[in-house]
Amino acid sequence: MTVSHTRLVGVAAHLPETTLTTAELEDRLAAHNPDLPLRRGLIHDHSGVRRRHIALPHEKPSDLAAQAARRLLEDNDVQAADLDLIIYAGVSSDAVEPATGHIVAAKIGACCPVFDIRNACNSVLNALQVADVLITGGHHRRVLICCGELPTAGTPWTVAGDEEFVRVAASYTVSDVGAALLLEAADEPGVLAHRFAAYSAGWQAAVAAVDNLTTDFLPDRPSLGPLIVDSGELVRGIGSIDYGVFHKPLADLGLTWDDFAAICVHQATLPTLWWFCDQVGIPPGKVVVTIVQHGNLVAATLLVQLARAVGSGQVKRGDLVALVGLASGASAGIVVVRW
Known part of the structure; x- marks a missing residue:
């Protein structure tokens, strides 16, 4: 069915x-x-x-x-x-x-x-x-x-x-x-829209590589290396993505950022969070900030923010929430939901 x-x-x-x-x-x-x-x-x-x-x-x-x-x-x-x-x-x-x-x-x-x-x-x-x-x-x-x-x-x-x-x-x-x-x-919609974009030419800006992955004989076995980030290149990579990826779903739904009870945004650092919000026009007061007390929560970031917003009463049933993703690669995306 x-x-x-x-x-x-x-x-x-x-x-x-x-x-x-x-x-x-x-x-x-x-x-x-x-x-x-x-x-x-x-x-x-x-x-x-x-x-x-x-x-x-x-x-x-x-x-x-x-x-x-x-x-x-x-x-x-x-x-x-x-x-x-x-x-x-x-x-x-x-x-x-x-x-x-x-x-x-x-x-x-x-x-x-x-x-x-x-x-x-x-x-x-x-x-x-x-x-x-x-x-x-x-x-x-x-x-x-x-x-x-x-x-x-x-x-x-x-x-x-x-x-x-x-x-x-x-x-x-x-x-x-x-x-x-x-x-x-x-019967009623909860997931209203989703849209994604990527700027893959910037993939080398943030890499956790598998070291020694080769068919050549080496005394050391493959292992996961530390996360290596060029912050300037990563910001430029995110900046190279067309921000229409965030704005078009809102326009199609007849919404603005002000219509959301909460906006969950991936947070790698606090300065880059506020830089990004300024670039895209996200009102700071709508953002659920987790980076300060909980650190970079990697792929779990948006769900932790949503759980916090729901648990605190900031988001109630029927409220609109925007989940805004940023990731190395570089990739970006948004999912608009009605809780």
């Missing part, structure tokens, strides 16, 4: 209780790099991050996603057996093979099809787009999108000097987190 609309049933986030303040992180860096002239307060001044969440040593991305998923299902009186599709949409994953979605499904007791979607920090936003198409096309009726991010596992605690510190500085702003969103077929 073909259905015509997708509605958002609920959202949940799992933020590990253990936290590390930026001051504590700088103390640890200083202890590991006694010759590095790191000015205290530098990381906060450039990123706006005051603290980040740290998962327990034994936890994997699937554990974080499963914790958020269990909370979401319990809050909405839904059983894992009621799901007919799980999309895992984290940058972090437990393994190259199988899809991390299988591991999450096993941990929550689901027995439905699964697959992973990965597009840097826009992974969840793309998963929402795909889920909407599958639901409105009549292929699935209840879809769980989940995400587990464990980026602090790759924190580079020793650096060779100032130049390397600048290259890996983005790694000191990230946070561990789990998030989940439940969607289902409905």
